[in-house]
Amino acid sequence: MNILFVSDDVYARHLVVAIKSIINHNEKGISFYIFDLGIKDENKRNINDIVSSYGSEVNFIAVNEKEFESFPVQISYISLATYARLKAAEYLPDNLNKIIYLDVDVLVFNSLEMLWNVDVNNFLTAACYDSFIENEKSEHKKSISMSDKEYYFNAGVMLFNLDEWRKMDVFSRALDLLAMYPNQMIYQDQDILNILFRNKVCYLDCRFNFMPNQLERIKQYHKGKLSNLHSLEKTTMPVVISHYCGPEKAWHADCKHFNVYFYQKILAEITRGTDKERVLSIKTYLKALIRRIRYKFKYQVY
Known part of the structure; x- marks a missing residue:
């Protein structure tokens, strides 16, 4: 099982808790990948000690935050770091064909095997319906050219089909969208992914992303x-x-x-x-x- 997080040092304390919640409820042998936007060595050692003590491994992949410094940030509690996942196919090893992505602000209470085993062969990602956007921010969907028949998903929990990500060249397409909609991407890369992945999403039971x-x-x-x-x-x-x-x-x-x-x-x-x-x-x-x-x-x- 492969699991991806994105974090800077500010969120490293919370990242440790999220990881511990996973290993408390899952079998050994998980490969964690962390897109590292400046996590201090002390915090990385702490994460590595916890993960390795449970028979799993962690791989820190350095990401230069300056690549995203010109990208819009319109909501204070959404970190610039989230944009790094747009480069998942570029930063992750070529031999990985799928990976579970999790935001740092999650807790896991049960096994992730059912999520990991979801068939995403015909999709770009698996994700959960976002009832907040659909019911309270429906006008936002229109502002990014999504129709009522296209369902907005939350990007905090996803199962990436990395083979399809590589074919699409997600990051280059994201740059095009940011140029096209410079002021509309309120929810940052989540909006970008919803536009790019429309009609190619496997919708999950909301037990996997309970908001x-x-x-x-x-x-x-x-x-x-x-x-x-x-x-x-x-x-x-x-x-x-x-x-x-x-x-x-x-x-x-x-x-x-x-x-x-x-x-x-x-x-x-x-x-x-x-x-x-x-x-x-x-x-x-x-x-x-x-x-x-x-x-x-x-x-x-x-």
């Missing part, structure tokens, strides 16, 4: 405020990957998203935190436990 907006829509459905959910919003339980996209991240003290407590739990495993940190974690855990029980029995989300 805050998806939880809210399920809650609204159970409360009778939504008559139905789109077929592409299907979320089979249990959730495999929770994606804390948006301005509230799992590492924020006031974040109340699904299973967010596990971020602090995993961080404590890694850092062996102080007594004070453990007391704070217990308080957080009790609140999170109540939310988890409510989500499971009231909304069938777990």
Whole structure:
């Protein structure tokens, strides 16, 4: 199994937690690839020690952030680093034909084997329907020339078909799109990928990219405020990957998203935190436990 992350040093602390959540729930022998936009040696050693201790390997691939410094950044919580994945086919070894891409702001709660085994031979990528864009930002789709019949996907969890990426020359095509739509790419490379990959996306069960907006829509459905959910919003339980996209991240003290407590739990495993940190974690855990029980029995989300 091959897994790709993109990170700078600012996000390295959160990257470690995401990686630890993966190896806690998956078999040995994972090959991690990290597009490295300036991660400090100390943080790289920490990541390598954790990964190697679980019988897997990590490969840091240096990326020059200056390649993307002229690219638009219109939302403060979306890093410039995300553009680096547009060069996945260029930076990754030629013998890789597919790879799971994950944003740093994810936690994994179950095996990724089902995701890894998705057949993407006839697609450029597998990804999940983005209910936030589809239901709350539909005008944005129009601004980037996507029709109502084309479904916007979230790029935080994807399974790349690298053979098809190489054929398309994704990065060159991305440059053309940025020149064509200089002010419309609000969601950065996610918009670019949605335009380039239209009609070549395998839509996944949303259990593989469970986002805050998806939880809210399920809650609204159970409360009778939504008559139905789109077929592409299907979320089979249990959730495999929770994606804390948006301005509230799992590492924020006031974040109340699904299973967010596990971020602090995993961080404590890694850092062996102080007594004070453990007391704070217990308080957080009790609140999170109540939310988890409510989500499971009231909304069938777990």
